[in-house]
Amino acid sequence: MTVREAxxxxxxxxxxxxxxxxxxxxxxxxxxxxxxxxxSVQVVVEAETSNGLYETAExxxxxxxxxxxxxxxxxxxxxNEIVANDIRCISSARKPVLPYPRSKxxxxxxxxxxxxxxxxxxxxxxPQLIAIMRFRSELMRIVRDWFYENDFIEFNAPILTPATxxxxxxxxxxxxxxxxxxxxxxxxFYLEAAAQALDRVFNMGPSFRGETSRSKRHMIEYxxxxxxxxxxxxxxxxxxxxxxxxxxxxxxxxxxxxxIRAVGRGFCADGARIPYPRISYxxxxxxxxxxxxxxxxxxxxGADAEGVLEDLLGGPYWIVGIPRSVEPFPYVIDPDDRRVxxxxxxITSNRCxxxxxxxxxxxxxxxLCERMMEKGKWxxxxxxxxxxxxxxxxxPHIAFGMGLxxxxxxxxxxxxxxxxxxxxxxxxxxxxx
Amino acid sequence: MTVREAxxxxxxxxxxxxxxxxxxxxxxxxxxxxxxxxxSVQVVVEAETSNGLYETAExxxxxxxxxxxxxxxxxxxxxNEIVANDIRCISSARKPVLPYPRSKxxxxxxxxxxxxxxxxxxxxxxPQLIAIMRFRSELMRIVRDWFYENDFIEFNAPILTPATxxxxxxxxxxxxxxxxxxxxxxxxFYLEAAAQALDRVFNMGPSFRGETSRSKRHMIEYxxxxxxxxxxxxxxxxxxxxxxxxxxxxxxxxxxxxxIRAVGRGFCADGARIPYPRISYxxxxxxxxxxxxxxxxxxxxGADAEGVLEDLLGGPYWIVGIPRSVEPFPYVIDPDDRRVxxxxxxITSNRCxxxxxxxxxxxxxxxLCERMMEKGKWxxxxxxxxxxxxxxxxxPHIAFGMGLxxxxxxxxxxxxxxxxxxxxxxxxxxxxx
Numbered sequence: 001m002t003v004r005e006a007x008x009x010x011x012x013x014x015x016x017x018x019x020x021x022x023x024x025x026x027x028x029x030x031x032x033x034x035x036x037x038x039x040s041v042q043v044v045v046e047a048e049t050s051n052g053l054y055e056t057a058e059x060x061x062x063x064x065x066x067x068x069x070x071x072x073x074x075x076x077x078x079x080n081e082i083v084a085n086d087i088r089c090i091s092s093a094r095k096p097v098l099p100y101p102r103s104k105x106x107x108x109x110x111x112x113x114x115x116x117x118x119x120x121x122x123x124x125x126x127p128q129l130i131a132i133m134r135f136r137s138e139l140m141r142i143v144r145d146w147f148y149e150n151d152f153i154e155f156n157a158p159i160l161t162p163a164t165x166x167x168x169x170x171x172x173x174x175x176x177x178x179x180x181x182x183x184x185x186x187x188x189f190y191l192e193a194a195a196q197a198l199d200r201v202f203n204m205g206p207s208f209r210g211e212t213s214r215s216k217r218h219m220i221e222y223x224x225x226x227x228x229x230x231x232x233x234x235x236x237x238x239x240x241x242x243x244x245x246x247x248x249x250x251x252x253x254x255x256x257x258x259x260i261r262a263v264g265r266g267f268c269a270d271g272a273r274i275p276y277p278r279i280s281y282x283x284x285x286x287x288x289x290x291x292x293x294x295x296x297x298x299x300x301x302g303a304d305a306e307g308v309l310e311d312l313l314g315g316p317y318w319i320v321g322i323p324r325s326v327e328p329f330p331y332v333i334d335p336d337d338r339r340v341x342x343x344x345x346x347i348t349s350n351r352c353x354x355x356x357x358x359x360x361x362x363x364x365x366x367x368l369c370e371r372m373m374e375k376g377k378w379x380x381x382x383x384x385x386x387x388x389x390x391x392x393x394x395x396p397h398i399a400f401g402m403g404l405x406x407x408x409x410x411x412x413x414x415x416x417x418x419x420x421x422x423x424x425x426x427x428x429x430x431x432x433x
Numbered sequence: 434m435t436v437r438e439a440x441x442x443x444x445x446x447x448x449x450x451x452x453x454x455x456x457x458x459x460x461x462x463x464x465x466x467x468x469x470x471x472x473s474v475q476v477v478v479e480a481e482t483s484n485g486l487y488e489t490a491e492x493x494x495x496x497x498x499x500x501x502x503x504x505x506x507x508x509x510x511x512x513n514e515i516v517a518n519d520i521r522c523i524s525s526a527r528k529p530v531l532p533y534p535r536s537k538x539x540x541x542x543x544x545x546x547x548x549x550x551x552x553x554x555x556x557x558x559x560p561q562l563i564a565i566m567r568f569r570s571e572l573m574r575i576v577r578d579w580f581y582e583n584d585f586i587e588f589n590a591p592i593l594t595p596a597t598x599x600x601x602x603x604x605x606x607x608x609x610x611x612x613x614x615x616x617x618x619x620x621x622f623y624l625e626a627a628a629q630a631l632d633r634v635f636n637m638g639p640s641f642r643g644e645t646s647r648s649k650r651h652m653i654e655y656x657x658x659x660x661x662x663x664x665x666x667x668x669x670x671x672x673x674x675x676x677x678x679x680x681x682x683x684x685x686x687x688x689x690x691x692x693i694r695a696v697g698r699g700f701c702a703d704g705a706r707i708p709y710p711r712i713s714y715x716x717x718x719x720x721x722x723x724x725x726x727x728x729x730x731x732x733x734x735g736a737d738a739e740g741v742l743e744d745l746l747g748g749p750y751w752i753v754g755i756p757r758s759v760e761p762f763p764y765v766i767d768p769d770d771r772r773v774x775x776x777x778x779x780i781t782s783n784r785c786x787x788x789x790x791x792x793x794x795x796x797x798x799x800x801l802c803e804r805m806m807e808k809g810k811w812x813x814x815x816x817x818x819x820x821x822x823x824x825x826x827x828x829p830h831i832a833f834g835m836g837l838x839x840x841x842x843x844x845x846x847x848x849x850x851x852x853x854x855x856x857x858x859x860x861x862x863x864x865x866x
Contacts, residue, residue: 002632017664019826037632064826091796093826101825121626121818122825130630137587141577154570158856159592159616159639160654160864174607174616176643176653181864183592183607190856193554193866196452197563199435199470205638206592210609220609221593231450363524385554385866392534392555393452393497393526423591423623431593431614433626433818 004038007072007080014082015069017090019125020060021102030057032084034068035102037130042081043068056087062100063093063125101125108265108415120423121433131262133422135252136408138259140204142251143225146244147202152227155194155201157187159208162382165189165328172208172220183208186401188330191228192361193389195397202227204404214427215303216409216416217353221425223404228361230395234342237358237398238318241346242274245316252411265413270315270349278318281340284309298325298339306347306354315349322357329371330386332360352410356402363394437471440505440513447515448502450523452558453493454535463490467501467515468535470563475514476501489520495533496526496558534558541698541848553856554866564695566855568685569841571692573637575684576658579677580635585660588627588634590620592641595815598622598761605641605653616641619834621763624661625794626822628830635660637837647860648736649842649849650786654858656837661794663828667775670791670831671751674779675707678749685844698846703749703782711751714773717742731758731772739780739787748782755790762804763819765793785843789835796827 006016021040022033032043047054060066067088075081099105101122105112107129116123123129144154162179164171165186172183187203194201207224229237249272252260260267279287281301288295293308295301301309301319309317321340324333332342342360347353362368368390372378408420418424425431439449454473455466465476480487493499500521508514532538534555538545540562549556556562577587595612597604598619605616620636627634640657662670682705685693693700712720714734721728726741728734734742734752742750754773757766765775775793780786795801801823805811841853851857858864 017828037630061826065828091826091828094798094824095821097821097825119818119821121623121822124627125630133588133627133631134586136589140587141581144574144577148574153567154573155566156569156639156656156854158654158858159641160858162865172607172609174605176605176864177861179864190554194557194566194855197470197558198566206589208592221591223589365527382865385552388528388530388552388866389554391527392530393494393524395450395498395524421589422627425591425593425609428610431609431612432595432815433821 002038003034003036003041006082007039007041009072010074010080011072013069013071015067017065017067019102020062020064020066021100023057023060023062025058030054032057032060032087034066034082035127040102040127042075042079043070043084043087044081045084045087050084053084053087057084060087060089061093062096063102063122064089065091097122102127108419117418117424117426117429118432124422128263129419129422131259132408132412132414132419135256135259135263135412136404136420138256139248139252139408139411140404142248142255143244144202144204146247147227150200152200152202152229153198155191155198155203156205157184157190157194157203157226159184159206161189163189163386165330170209170211172210185209187224187226188228188361188399188401189386191226191399192330192397193385195228195230196389196392196395200227200229212427215353217403217406219405219417219421219424219426222417222421225402225404225407226399228397228399230397232396232398234320234344234358234360234398237360237400238344241356241358241400242276245271245346246274248407249411260412263412268350268411268413271411276316276318276346277313278320278344279309279313281319281321281323282337284319287312298323300326303351303353307351310347310349310351315347316355317347318344319347320344324371324374329368329375329377330359330361332362333367333371348406348410350410350413352406355406355410356400358400359398361397361399363390363396365390365394435471436467436469436474439515440472440474442505443507443513444505446502446504448500450498450500452535453495453497453499454533456490456493456495458491463487465490465517465520467499468560473535473560475508475512476503476517476520477514478517478520483517486517486520489522490517493520493522494526495529496535496555497522498524530555535560541852550851550857550859550862551865557855561696562852562855564692565841565845565847565852568689568692568696568845569837569853571689572681572685572841572844573837575681575688576677577635577637579680580660583633585633585635585662586631588624588631588636589638590617590623590627590636590659592617592639594622596622596819598763603642603644605643618642620657620659621661621794621832621834622819624659624832625763625830626818628661628663629822629825629828633660633662645860648786650836650839652838652850652854652857652859655850655854658835658837658840659832661830661832663830665829665831667753667777667791667793667831670793670833671777674789674791674833675709678704678779679707681840682844693845696845701783701844701846704844709749709751709779710746711753711777712742712746714752714754714756715770717752720745731756733759736784736786740784743780743782743784748780749788750780751777752780753777757804757807762801762808762810763792763794765795766800766804781839781843783843783846785839788839788843789833791833792831794830794832796823796829798823798827
């Protein structure tokens, strides 16, 4: 029986297990908050009638796992509580960690961050972090169900790969059987081959970046939602992404209201307002320069500039036509403006920054050759299979890729992507626990 | 419109896209098999009435992506076929790969294995491999839905980890920010911490082994289905695994009949016969020695010995009580026979070998200390967080771990786990494509 189930049995005798989250000793009467994954309940022990139970309860350390037997009664605050007739310690907590993991403290407060990250194996018992993990699980289910309902096949691309999407020095490299290879930065090369067989595929799994950016939206290990489908244009993939994001927002509001409340930072429903405004990269650069946020054509748009554009357009919004200078090689060059690619980036609201990119991907082997030469990838034997796919009757295809933790951060209004996953792997931080 | 959809439109004019899988030129009449992910259809081109179309069709290379316009008619063999009035090449295949990926050859024949693995990016267009990939996607969905329906929360353990379950020399190691760490062999350490917060958790994601075994059931990268739950005994986790395996078998038979037929190697439904017979490790060793299959108490049971036991018991079957000498440290020692752990292994039928292990896991910090000392892990700072979890009111918990590719191999009767995934990563084989 869970704590929640026990609490609901008004008037009955119940037996349940949980952890000691808090104890308040009022001299003669003691209140214990016993918590599990379902919630928390107040257990009352009275010295006069307890027959030694008071002393037992007094000796239990915070976070010890206990079994409680008692009667469910109506408490003063209107919630049911438990009058204990027996408490047994199943597993005693020997080493206190402060603040107590299941106690009410602001887990997102910067002053706790290092301590929480260092002791994540214990702080995942915190109610706010439990709620985020449950939300993450529900969100993954919602996303996958959308893919299944729209005829996508789940495809697991390998993690170990010879072919990086970005520069090799931004990848994590590993030696296997004497070969120097990499952890995947992006499943795209494998998904485009898979789409040529399966038409519509998606991949949800870990990706790795060796970048040095210490921003609030980067981790070196994260979960990557990738999809690839045959035929269609950039507008088609923009429409598809708007449909999936709006669907996610709606489903979270329907199914995750309790979890959102438990996280306690509200919910961002901006993604439901489709279609999102679009601005071309060229117009964005013009606007930024007009308002003295200097940006040179061909450069990436930084976090400050994203904010300026959010003030102009509201969020989320699309930046359409990202320059070929900043994009890696797999994306089609815009025939109407050969300075830019057929890529669009979706920037979220509330200064959360980029969520995802969509693209028309190259199917023509000659265009592939041009772009691989431009990016210095043409001579590498690691990309032979990518060339093969493009020389073997490659159908035009479109794609998108989204960071799961960025999505969670945006929806739950978290101060950093590190709170969107358990055991986050961060730049220049020890891999521990 | 897919090929399958087009084929169903008897009497109508249709337009669809696909790849040229086969061409048979009978002089004056040509038959093209055009395939996509949904299937294949015969397209007829007659020289007399074709107005140049015959010559166009003649020039198209195998595996080129084409658009076909034509009328759907009843063919001689009873299947619908398409009489073409236009064929347009969308993307020409420039480099032939033989046998043609979408042609009918035995993709599982050992003589093709190296070639297929080297060109997997093209051979994933083979109908049998397409069927396996679709089956894998369906199977993952079935497994996850079972977990969700049984109140498990999906939890993503990190891939980058300081703590290996087995010996470090059987792990893939990687340097990140100057630290020597590892790719996860098993999510167990993180899942047991998560279970202390979330009660029931599962993890589906990649695991890595640096082992040198070149058997038909090992890869260095594979997908690992792991679950961990609070309270309960070894019998409870045995019951749970039998329930999930029987459920999987039943759901595959209901939902995947077409895919199983397309793979063409039958389906193994042995997993539906629950409960599975059990033999203690000690009895197994006695039996093996009686039939002259020499096995010393305390050693692992090899593939030949597994087969001898399958002949005795039928399969699948459980070996209960695996010796502490061969198991890593997290598992409870059997109080009735301290030579063995509270671990049981499930061995499949048809000589497919071990599928999974179940266990009662240690919650008592003193037993953890004893076992970590025994395995030489006690002094390592990488396991401090594991000790912390056990000293912080650790509730008893049970777990299982299953290789997804082993499950697929068993169910679909595949000759090697490498066919159960795209782009398999195999021992002593180049990481390519």
